[in-house]
Amino acid sequence: PVFMIESGPAAGVIASHALARAQGILNAITFDMGGTTAKASIIENGALNTAAEYEVGSALSLVSRLIKGGGHLIRVPAIDVAEVGAGGGSIAWLDAGGALHIGPRSAGAAPGPVCYDQGGAEVTSTDANLVLGYINSDGLVGGGMPLHRAKAEEALRRQVAEPMGMTLMEAAYGVHLLANSSMMRAVRAVSTERGRDLRDYVLIAFGGGGPLHACEMARSLEMKEAVIPPPSPASSAPSACWPPTSSTITSRRISRRLRKSTSPASTPRSRPSSAMCAGCWPPKVLRPKPSRSSATPTCATPGNPPS
Known part of the structure; x- marks a missing residue:
């Protein structure tokens, strides 16, 4: 069940990643505004950012441990998503x-x-x-x-x-404006607070309220463009049906403290046992066939809200 935490926001990031590829966008910030929270993630050089752990339950929930939000640490692989308690409700x-x-x-x-x-x-x-x-x-x-x-x-x-x-x-x-300011904390947590220049990124906004705030936020963050997907309120739902899959195998090993004279080359490495891997590889994935849509995304400069 722990892998289901934040799976909804992750699905929205996957949808934005697919949209970015289709539009030829290499660097983007995804912004998902719901009723209670707002989420942000980053796409760099056409790839999603992931991490082996993340935090939940704090004022600013995020993956990066460089910026500690005081939440609960969950050590499972996750897409890099920052979340703040600001939304339509x-x-x-x-x-x-x-x-x-x-x-x-x-x-x-x-x-x-x-x-x-x-x-x-x-x-x-x-x-x-x-x-x-x-x-x-x-x-x-x-x-x-x-x-x-x-x-x-x-x-x-x-x-x-x-x-x-x-x-x-x-x-x-x-x-x-105050809602914008609160939600921009999530955008900055995955970008400027890690040394990224937002002027090099496109904002992809979705969720129930994302498009309402996209252009004003892009202007405040000095971003050059905002992209609004056609089915923006429901962008997360379809991508949850056919996301890209990956498998992570971990093991735990308890050993005595290594002596100082032990060289790194002689240190035994832990590897998954054949018993642990039996029956779990290769993974079997069943996906519904995605339907085609003729809708196209709307692009807007921060100074001109999408029509």
Whole structure:
């Protein structure tokens, strides 16, 4: 079961990797914004980054042990994904000093944002995006899920705008920018904090809210281009059905402390036993045949949001 942790975000990275290959993009940053968290990964020279261990359960969950987030260490192979607690359902709140924060608490799918009108009472980044006009006020799912802009405006005015002495639009845009700032932590964790120059990378944004924030984030990070896959809200799902496979065989050996005179060349190396490998190689993989789609990705410069 431990291998299933973060398998959903990893599937989204695999989908972005396939899109990057199809578009001839060698260096890219993947950005996946969901309801509770935002995830980022890096593609360099056309290849995914992987590691033998990663952290979960911290304010910034990531693979690299060079940047320790204080989470739980899990020593299994994983795709390099950094994750922060900021998403579409992240709650905007004021601390005792009157400073505005976003997340890590989330309204979730139930009761959800105030605009869902399903019992949610705390303002979220989705409510702010609706007030700003970034989300179609006619509703989601082709109008099957109506959104209540008036309720979002009233909650945002009462909880953020009036306490901070702002107009409604200033408060909404402040929540939007603060959400961007929080999510950019994940992007920087896999790039600039490891010595990469983001000006050399393309941002691939997907997930339920990724395209809403992609161009603003790309502009702030000085990235030259943002790419939006056609089925961006569901990019992770199909790639989970036919991902590339690999097998990792590890073994544990307990031995006495080697003497100082022992040379590295004479040190016995641990290798998998034939009993451990019996029946597990080569791996047998069954995959559904992927369907073809005529849809094409949308590319946009940071200054011009995709149409």
